[in-house]
Amino acid sequence: xxxxxxxxxxxxxxxxxxxxxxxxxxxxxxxxxxxxxxxxxxxxxxxxxxxxxxxxxxxxxxxxxxxxxxxxxxxxxxxxxxxxxxxxxxxxxxxxxxxxxxxxxxxxxxxxxxxxxxxxxxxxxxxxxxxxxxxxxxxxxxxxxxxxxxxxxxxxxxxxxxxxxxxxxxxxxxxxxxxxxxxxxxxxxxxxxxxxxxxxxxxxxxxxxxxxxxxxxxxxxxxxxxxxxxxxxxxxxxxxxxxxxxxxxxxxxxxxxxxxxxxxxxxxxxxxxxxxxxxxxxxxxxxxxxx
Amino acid sequence: xxxxxxxxxxxxxxxxxxxxxxxxxxxxxxxxxxxxxxxxxxxxxxxxxxxxxxxxxxxxxxxxxxxxxxxxxxxxxxxxxxxxxxxxxxxxxxxxxxxxxxxxxxxxxxxxxxxxxxxxxxxxxxxxxxxxxxxxxxxxxxxxxxxxxxxxxxxxxxxxxxxxxxxxxxxxxxxxxxxxxxxxxxxxxxxxxxxxxxxxxxxxxxxxxxxxxxxxxxxxxxxxxxxxxxxxxxxxxxxxxxxxxxxxxxxxxxxxxxxxxxx
Amino acid sequence: xxxxxxxxxxxxxxxxxxxxxxxxxxxxxxxxxxxxxxxxxxxxxxxxxxxxxxxxxxxxxxxxxxxxxxxxxxxxxxxxxxxxxxxxxxxxxxxxxxxxxxxxxxxxxxxxxxxxxxxxxxxxxxxxxxxxxxxxxxxxxxxxxxxxxxxxxxxxxxxxxxxxxxxxxxxxxxxxxxxxxxxxxxxxxxxxxxxxxxxxxxxxxxxxxxxxxxxxxxxxxxxxxxxxxxxxxxxxxxxxxxxxxxxxxxxxxxxxxxxxxxxxxxxxxxxxxxxxxxxxxxxxxxxxxxxxxxxxxxxxxxxxxxxxxxxxxxxxxxxxxxxxxxxxxxxxxxxxxxxxxxxxxxxxxxxxxxxxxxxxxxxxxxxxxxxxxxxxxxxxxxxxxxxxxxxxxxxxxxxxxxxxxxxxxxxxxxxxxxxxxxxxxxxxxx
Ligand SMILES: Nc1ncnc2c1ncn2[C@@H]1O[C@H](COP(=O)(O)OP(=O)(O)OP(=O)(O)O)[C@@H](O)[C@H]1O
Ligand SMILES: [Mg+2]
Numbered sequence: 001x002x003x004x005x006x007x008x009x010x011x012x013x014x015x016x017x018x019x020x021x022x023x024x025x026x027x028x029x030x031x032x033x034x035x036x037x038x039x040x041x042x043x044x045x046x047x048x049x050x051x052x053x054x055x056x057x058x059x060x061x062x063x064x065x066x067x068x069x070x071x072x073x074x075x076x077x078x079x080x081x082x083x084x085x086x087x088x089x090x091x092x093x094x095x096x097x098x099x100x101x102x103x104x105x106x107x108x109x110x111x112x113x114x115x116x117x118x119x120x121x122x123x124x125x126x127x128x129x130x131x132x133x134x135x136x137x138x139x140x141x142x143x144x145x146x147x148x149x150x151x152x153x154x155x156x157x158x159x160x161x162x163x164x165x166x167x168x169x170x171x172x173x174x175x176x177x178x179x180x181x182x183x184x185x186x187x188x189x190x191x192x193x194x195x196x197x198x199x200x201x202x203x204x205x206x207x208x209x210x211x212x213x214x215x216x217x218x219x220x221x222x223x224x225x226x227x228x229x230x231x232x233x234x235x236x237x238x239x240x241x242x243x244x245x246x247x248x249x250x251x252x253x254x255x256x257x258x259x260x261x262x263x264x265x266x267x268x269x270x271x272x273x274x275x276x277x278x279x280x281x282x283x284x285x286x287x288x289x290x291x
Numbered sequence: 292x293x294x295x296x297x298x299x300x301x302x303x304x305x306x307x308x309x310x311x312x313x314x315x316x317x318x319x320x321x322x323x324x325x326x327x328x329x330x331x332x333x334x335x336x337x338x339x340x341x342x343x344x345x346x347x348x349x350x351x352x353x354x355x356x357x358x359x360x361x362x363x364x365x366x367x368x369x370x371x372x373x374x375x376x377x378x379x380x381x382x383x384x385x386x387x388x389x390x391x392x393x394x395x396x397x398x399x400x401x402x403x404x405x406x407x408x409x410x411x412x413x414x415x416x417x418x419x420x421x422x423x424x425x426x427x428x429x430x431x432x433x434x435x436x437x438x439x440x441x442x443x444x445x446x447x448x449x450x451x452x453x454x455x456x457x458x459x460x461x462x463x464x465x466x467x468x469x470x471x472x473x474x475x476x477x478x479x480x481x482x483x484x485x486x487x488x489x490x491x492x493x494x495x496x497x498x499x500x501x502x503x504x505x506x507x508x509x510x511x512x513x514x515x516x517x518x519x520x521x522x523x524x525x526x527x528x529x530x531x532x533x534x535x536x537x538x539x540x541x542x543x544x545x546x547x548x549x550x551x552x553x554x
Numbered sequence: 555x556x557x558x559x560x561x562x563x564x565x566x567x568x569x570x571x572x573x574x575x576x577x578x579x580x581x582x583x584x585x586x587x588x589x590x591x592x593x594x595x596x597x598x599x600x601x602x603x604x605x606x607x608x609x610x611x612x613x614x615x616x617x618x619x620x621x622x623x624x625x626x627x628x629x630x631x632x633x634x635x636x637x638x639x640x641x642x643x644x645x646x647x648x649x650x651x652x653x654x655x656x657x658x659x660x661x662x663x664x665x666x667x668x669x670x671x672x673x674x675x676x677x678x679x680x681x682x683x684x685x686x687x688x689x690x691x692x693x694x695x696x697x698x699x700x701x702x703x704x705x706x707x708x709x710x711x712x713x714x715x716x717x718x719x720x721x722x723x724x725x726x727x728x729x730x731x732x733x734x735x736x737x738x739x740x741x742x743x744x745x746x747x748x749x750x751x752x753x754x755x756x757x758x759x760x761x762x763x764x765x766x767x768x769x770x771x772x773x774x775x776x777x778x779x780x781x782x783x784x785x786x787x788x789x790x791x792x793x794x795x796x797x798x799x800x801x802x803x804x805x806x807x808x809x810x811x812x813x814x815x816x817x818x819x820x821x822x823x824x825x826x827x828x829x830x831x832x833x834x835x836x837x838x839x840x841x842x843x844x845x846x847x848x849x850x851x852x853x854x855x856x857x858x859x860x861x862x863x864x865x866x867x868x869x870x871x872x873x874x875x876x877x878x879x880x881x882x883x884x885x886x887x888x889x890x891x892x893x894x895x896x897x898x899x900x901x902x903x904x905x906x907x908x909x910x911x912x913x914x915x916x917x918x919x920x921x922x923x924x925x926x927x928x929x930x931x932x933x934x935x936x937x938x939x940x941x942x943x944x945x946x947x948x949x950x951x952x953x954x955x956x957x958x959x960x961x962x963x964x965x966x967x968x969x970x971x972x973x974x975x976x977x978x979x980x981x982x983x984x
Contacts, residue, residue, distance in 0.1 A: 176347075318935065354948065
């Protein structure tokens with residue numbers, strides 16, 4: 001039973017991240033997601049101090065705001081300070097993360113977050129942390145429920161506005177010209193990424209959220225030609241990584257999240273290698289037929 | 292030679308556009324009649340793309356205004372179409388030719404709505420018009436540069452707009468296709484649509500366009516091709532560098548002077 | 555407080571000495587390397603490497619079975635390097651873009667590292683404890699041996715930069731040119747990458763995986779606001795880094811619960827933010843001040859111009875004018891109006907006679923110049939830009955304040971010292 005819960009949790013993270021990650025890498029914002037995943041730390045600590053729980057809705061809302069704030073700060077340094085984007089990302093997230101760590105040290109003892117958890121989470125604890133209603137009945141593991149809600153939110157945003165996300169990712173100038181403002185969709189996406197990060201935080205940790213956000217979509221990107229295929233395939237790769245990762249971790253007694261990221265990486269390696277071989281082999285029929 | 296027309300499709304009034312306070316277009320004043328195929332010519336860096344972007348509201352104006360069919364851009368947006376320079380997007384994007392062409396229908400369909408059968412038909416028809424119907428399923432990275440350009444053109448056509456702005460639509464397109472497309476544009480113009488095209492090939496200007504806009508930081512000419520397209524004005528557009536103007540521009544950037552004083 | 559200060563900076567306590575010297579050495583060597591990666595627009599490479607050393611450390615431990623720092627560092631060095639190679643290979647051989655490759659290498663290497671680390675930890679091997687200091691850093695627990703390592707590496711880095719300064723500079727600013735004049739670009743880049751990895755591998759023990767990126771990027775970014783020159787940038791970045799190294803050590807010395815690494819980064823970031831606002835030239839506040847100065851210039855010149863214009867009508871330039879008369883020529887907000895007149899009076903361009911104002915000789919000359927520039931520019935616009943005479947006024951309103959005496963002379967010559975502007979107003983010369 002616990003196996004199943006962990007695998008399902010991992011898969012939920014994989015699906016949330018797989019969907020969002022596709023848009024992120026197509027918008028060339030992969031590293032912004034990395035920045036957000038670190039920068040939410042002070043937000044989480046503040047929410048903690050204000051007495052909310054790590055899984056509460058307020059935490060998610062707060063995380064959304066912090067994510068947007070991070071994005072905004074990165075753009076502010078970039079635009080106003082004429083700082084190149086990569087440096088702007090680096091300066092911003094390390095600063096916010098340092099603030100977060102300092103806060104954690106300051107409130108050490110009160111807060112049940114430590115650096116380990118921030119960095120690589122502990123998905124193995126998911127089953128032992130159930131939500132219990134006032135009447136006393138067990139609803140199920142917290143992380144599982146929160147992640148399901150997050151997934152629903154993501155679907156509720158992406159599905160109806162799929163074509164807007166599609167267009168603004170591909171050609172923001174044309175989108176603006178026909179009256180679809182890229183800015184709104186940009187910030188909406190960033191808030192979704194932050195919410196996902198926080199929801200996945202406890203189970204897989206900041207850096208492995210990034211692995212799920214970037215690696216399966218990048219793998220799918222190599223071998224697909226339509227966006228919706230890419231999204232679907234990256235979810236599949238993500239779930240694959242979650243399942244295999246779990247068993248590998250179980251087998252060699254290591255971090256589950258670490259194993260999931262490793263599998264995702266191996267998966268990328270295979271697909272990448274395969275595309276390389278295909279490319280190297282002499283082509284019998286030209287890829288672009290002249291019709 | 293700057294000719295203004297009554298009841299124009301496009302009117303640009305006293306337009307100055309700056310990047311970081313340095314003007315790259317100075318005091319542009321022009322109008323283009325309805326039903327014209329207008330060419331914008333000028334050397335690299337003359338501000339042709341900037342002119343189109345400012346008309347489309349993609350860069351802020353330092354002064355002046357733009358009117359399309361005597362209205363603000365926002366009120367007539369649905370009647371306006373735009374073909375950006377091909378290099379402005381990443382062609383590795385996982386999208387098929389049809390996906391891209393369908394984007395032209397997004398503003399018609401509206402938020403949260405799905406594309407309808409009619410939109411698909413319109414997209415297919417536009418692909419036919421540019422001779423790309425056989426490629427509709429192909430991924431856009433597997434097209435040649437000229438074919439990509441045609442996809443962009445088809446996307447604009449599906450919008451069924453009344454005025455089209457095209458930034459170098461013929462870059463990388465072979466001569467035969469270029470002729471076919473110009474024929475198409477002429478047909479559209481005869482139906483009263485207005486087409487404004489950034490163009491680099493001076494040889495074909497006289498045959499393609501009935502209106503010509505010559506640009507180089509400032510407007511050198513805007514008028515009917517037979518009147519405005521003269522050797523003298525061409526030399527002025529391509530030869531005459533206004534060093535004084537450039538230097539003043541640099542000074543404005545250095546001192547961050549406002550382009551217009553607020554009263 | 556004072557005692558603590560003396561105690562700390564007296565450095566009698568060897569522990570304090572180690573921590574301070576270690577932090578400073580580490581900060582400086584990272585900052586110097588960081589300047590180059592920053593200028594190569596590869597700032598985030600440091601982030602990748604710092605995540606990628608973890609598997610190397612673990613593998614090295616698994617293979618050798620000891621925590622010999624030397625062995626660990628070699629392992630770290632190898633996987634750090636590997637991550638960069640992998641990243642470059644992916645970008646060059648597929649459609650994947652640089653940012654994605656960066657995030658990919660970073661998270662996968664780190665994932666593998668975490669997996670190995672937890673496997674080691676769960677294996678019950680007692681020797682493993684302390685390996686995770688590579689994750690979070692242990693600046694406050696630096697000992698003599700660490701210091702030796704930092705010192706050595708700092709020297710190697712500094713010497714390398716010193717020896718190959720010219721080459722590094724070239725490959726940052728213009729690799730094509732460097733190639734053309736026979737600089738071995740590939741080799742130089744490998745060298746630069748090697749010292750980057752080296753700086754990361756050592757630095758990570760002090761500040762941890764995540765914050766290592768800041769040690770490379772932030773000093774460079776801060777220094778960039780102050781200078782365009784590489785040499786100056788390197789010096790400044792080192793100073794900033796040293797300063798934050800000392801402050802970080804000091805803060806965690808006075809408040810032992812406070813971690814050194816994050817405080818170093820905190821101070822660094824504050825320096826960067828300060829530079830962002832206050833650095834001369836590029837700082838935001840400085841820009842605002844400059845804008846205000848320009849506004850004042852515009853205001854003063856517009857007032858003088860008003861005096862001159864009234865003078866033109868009445869053919870008497872130096873007569874006293876009332877506020878009402880001046881405001882008739884041009885609208886000013888009343889606050890600005892008063893401020894501008896007072897400033898002009900103070901600068902000696904106008905005289906105050908009870909309730910009215912009159913131009914001095916200098917004021918007259920200046921007012922006349924503004925009017926002249928305005929009309930010359932209008933003429934220039936109509937003649938050379940073919941702008942209709944009824945559209946040139948607005949533009950000239952700005953440019954009259956921008957033109958320098960040198961440009962003025964050229965403008966006059968170009969237009970052949972004209973007498974009249976497009977509206978047939980007289981162009982006044984001295
Ligand atoms: N985003 C920008 N920021 C700063 N300067 C810019 C920007 N875009 C364009 N410029 C500058 O503005 C000027 C006009 O550029 P623009 O792209 O409009 O030229 P163009 O006429 O379209 O040239 P081409 O024929 O090469 O397409 C150039 O000097 C260019 O350097
Ligand atoms: Mg252009």
